[in-house]
Amino acid sequence: MIEVKGLSRYYGDFLALDNVSIKIPPGEVVGLLGPNGAGKTTCLRILTGFLFPSSGEVLIDGVDVFSNPLESKKKIGYLPEQPPLYPELLTFDYLQFVGRLRGVEESSLKAEIERVAGLTEISDYLFSPIRTLSLGYRKRVGIAQALMGTPPFLIFDEPISGLDPRQIVEMRGLLRKIGKDHTVLISSHILTEVRHTCDRVFILHRGKLVREIAGPDLDKIEDLFLQYTST
Amino acid sequence: MNQSNRLTFGLSRIKWIFIKEMKSFFGLNYPPVSLGIIALLCGIVSALLPSTPGTTYEDVSRALFYLYYVFILVDGLLLSIGAFVQERRQGTLELLYTLPVTDLELVLAKFLPGALFISVFSILVTAIYVVGIAEAPYYIALSGALGLILAGLFATSVALFASSLTGSYLISLLVSAGILLLIEIGGYYGGVLPSPAKEIATHFHGLSQFAPFARGVISLKACVFFISLTIFFLFLTVRVLESRRWRLQAGGNG
Numbered sequence: 001m002i003e004v005k006g007l008s009r010y011y012g013d014f015l016a017l018d019n020v021s022i023k024i025p026p027g028e029v030v031g032l033l034g035p036n037g038a039g040k041t042t043c044l045r046i047l048t049g050f051l052f053p054s055s056g057e058v059l060i061d062g063v064d065v066f067s068n069p070l071e072s073k074k075k076i077g078y079l080p081e082q083p084p085l086y087p088e089l090l091t092f093d094y095l096q097f098v099g100r101l102r103g104v105e106e107s108s109l110k111a112e113i114e115r116v117a118g119l120t121e122i123s124d125y126l127f128s129p130i131r132t133l134s135l136g137y138r139k140r141v142g143i144a145q146a147l148m149g150t151p152p153f154l155i156f157d158e159p160i161s162g163l164d165p166r167q168i169v170e171m172r173g174l175l176r177k178i179g180k181d182h183t184v185l186i187s188s189h190i191l192t193e194v195r196h197t198c199d200r201v202f203i204l205h206r207g208k209l210v211r212e213i214a215g216p217d218l219d220k221i222e223d224l225f226l227q228y229t230s231t
Numbered sequence: 232m233n234q235s236n237r238l239t240f241g242l243s244r245i246k247w248i249f250i251k252e253m254k255s256f257f258g259l260n261y262p263p264v265s266l267g268i269i270a271l272l273c274g275i276v277s278a279l280l281p282s283t284p285g286t287t288y289e290d291v292s293r294a295l296f297y298l299y300y301v302f303i304l305v306d307g308l309l310l311s312i313g314a315f316v317q318e319r320r321q322g323t324l325e326l327l328y329t330l331p332v333t334d335l336e337l338v339l340a341k342f343l344p345g346a347l348f349i350s351v352f353s354i355l356v357t358a359i360y361v362v363g364i365a366e367a368p369y370y371i372a373l374s375g376a377l378g379l380i381l382a383g384l385f386a387t388s389v390a391l392f393a394s395s396l397t398g399s400y401l402i403s404l405l406v407s408a409g410i411l412l413l414i415e416i417g418g419y420y421g422g423v424l425p426s427p428a429k430e431i432a433t434h435f436h437g438l439s440q441f442a443p444f445a446r447g448v449i450s451l452k453a454c455v456f457f458i459s460l461t462i463f464f465l466f467l468t469v470r471v472l473e474s475r476r477w478r479l480q481a482g483g484n485g
């Protein structure tokens with residue numbers, strides 16, 4: 001379970017995240033929804049240990065992200081909005097690099113790369129230089145690196161941004177497939193995306209958590225989103 | 232996890248990042264090209280100097296080492312000014328920060344490729360030109376090569392520090408070149424300053440510290456000088472990386 005308690009973050013005098021508390025149960029695909037500037041990326045970056053909060057606590061399966069970063073980071077796979085890729089490397093070398101740092105054993109590294117490549121449908125591009133891949137495939141490689149070592153929690157920041165309609169449909173299917181075996185947290189500012197992929201949605205607005213939506217309420221997400229983000 | 236396991240895992244992570252850095256080094260154009268240009272310059276001056284009439288091997292080897300000293304500083308800068316700049320530009324710093332790697336491991340892994348190239352380069356130019364062409368005795372070659380390696384490691388650590396500060400190659404180059412110039416020029420003109428500034432400035436003069444190596448003397452004081460400055464700038468780099476988690480500005484769509 002991911003537990004976020006009283007998370008706040010200032011950028012200078014600007015309060016980007018205001019006392020946000022979230023519990024993400026295991027096995028769910030959860031969306032973090034909000035307009036641009038709502039604090040979604042800041043929240044995800046704090047969860048992954050990329051940023052420190054001004055106050056608050058984040059526990060990943062009971063492990064504190066800030067007092068025990070090495071342990072907590074082993075439990076998280078993260079895809080930032082811009083896939084963090086080394087264009088000069090082959091896809092295989094890149095996944096090998098990430099896998100090794102996540103502690104995947106050398107004896108099972110090749111099999112793990114083939115597993116994530118199969119899951120994200122990039123097997124044909126394993127020995128292509130990353131610089132030659134399209135944005136859609138780069139996103140897939142980004143997701144594949146997040147899956148290396150089978151971390152129980154996956155965090156994706158705007159995974160569909162910049163993709164064309166066909167790639168969006170494919171990415172949606174991929175996220176659903178991944179969501180069967182992992183707890184997934186997706187940030188997005190696109191309502192339909194969140195509605196199609198998530199079991200639970202948290203709405204952020206101006207740094208505050210304004211609403212949690214789950215179950216049948218997900219069908220009314222558009223109205224609820226407008227209602228809670230109109231001010 | 233006990234202390235020895237932690238160390239073993241830490242060293243493995245440094246090794247994996249180091250291997251990735253080596254693959255990236257040969258996957259990019261500018262680092263090998265810059266290294267080649269410096270090697271060519273070394274070759275040209277080394278071919279010209281020994282043919283000057285009336286010079287002994289001591290004069291020639293000393294002059295060569297002084298020139299190599301400048302080249303090795305430039306080399307150290309060129310090899311590492313992009314270390315963190317490149318990561319920041321392509322967004323991979325975010326990946327490294329969110330993988331189970333400590334900032335110290337990251338800095339050491341980034342430092343090692345530069346250190347390796349500097350060491351190989353120093354040994355090669357010394358062996359080819361100082362021993363091969365200038366026919367200097369081995370004790371001069373050994374001390375000179377050691378001096379070059381230490382000076383190169385220092386320059387690499389300065390460049391690494393500068394690259395951790397910014398997302399621009401130019402600024403990284405200017406900052407690191409500025410630090411080295413301050414040390415060299417400050418030390419050179421330090422004699423005109425009143426005490427104790429004079430002593431401090433002249434002590435930090437890199438070329439003066441390097442001079443004994445070029446004469447065949449392994450100076451402990453100079454070894455401590457270069458090693459301590461290298462550690463100091465590596466420490467500063469770790470602190471800059473740590474502080475980025477606090478300083479970083481808002482980004483992304485939300």
